[in-house]
Amino acid sequence: MSGGGRAWYKGRMIRASAPGSFMLFGEHAVLHGKRALVCAASARLTVTLSPRADRHVTIGSVLGRHEMTLDAPVPSEPFRFVLASLAREAASLPGGFDLRIESEFPSTVGLGSSAAVTVASLAAFAAHAGRTPSREALVRIARDVIRGVQGAGSGADAAASVFGGVVAYRADPLAIRRIAQAPPVTLVYAGYKTPTPEVIRRVEASRAAMPAVFNAVYEAMNRVAEEATAAVEQANWTRVGALMNVAQGLMDAIGVSDATLSGLVHALRADPAVLGAKISGSGLGDCVVALGRPSRLDPERKEIAVSVGAEGLVVETVA
Helix, strand or coil: CCCCCCCCCCCCEEEEEEEEEEEEECCCHHHHCCEEEEEEEEEEEEEEEEECCCCEEEEEECCEEEEEECCECCCCHHHHHHHHHHHHHHHHCCCCEEEEEEECCCCCCCCCHHHHHHHHHHHHHHHHCCCCCCHHHHHHHHHHHHHHHHCCCCCHHHHHHHHCCEEEEECCCCEEEEECCCCCEEEEEEEEECCHHHHHHHHHHHHHHCHHHHHHHHHHHHHHHHHHHHHHHCCCHHHHHHHHHHHHHHHHHCCCCCHHHHHHHHHHHCCCCCCEEEEECCCCEEEEEEECCCCCCCCCCEEECCCECCCCCEEEEEC
């Protein structure tokens, strides 16, 4: 993907592919203007747009099929992020289309599927309209879409989907910096997931009751993320692992680490090949990320077979 001034495609069919993502540092604090470190995943989500001569729109994926027209949009819960993205772009589109969504990871696993499908859809719609927003502009638009759908969102996962690799991120004021180094990580799924908006509501309710305490925790998260960014840049993995352990304590302090997650974290840390482990994401389920490759991962634990993905958004013509 490039900046403005050059069309993404010169053909009929458009394919936009974006990576999933996972948080390394800064969960929850990033919603309050603090720094975070987020990684693109090697698993990707792809949308393929085939233009139509009429105003009809079809959207299909493993979640189902949805039909409507550009002039009479119809809501659909499984495709709410795609439809919110379309609502921003519909007036500029030359006609309808068939959109197919394919993902290398299930939406039930927290790898930023909402951000990935939002980024890929926005990019495909822009290409269909003959426009090429800059990477930063696309992050801003995707962040607005995500906030509009779920009520809150930092945009960190969208930044990872757009830029790829490891991204040092701050939402307000927006700051995005890609880091060349990629930490060796292992992701393990807890087996369940509490929806991110619900976790955010719970944390914000606790923060409202103890604002000074939570603000102090978020300041600590910010400092940890800053130090971790420097350590990742230096490939100082021992330091990164130690900071992950500190970050896990801060996640526990705001109430998003339950017994299952804590058990996973401590089991991973007990492995001599693991340098550190913590929750990845909003918490109360979902994933734990470990730094290093465990030598004896419990077979009952579901590993998510991804690594840090170097490539961000890719938009191309399909013959």
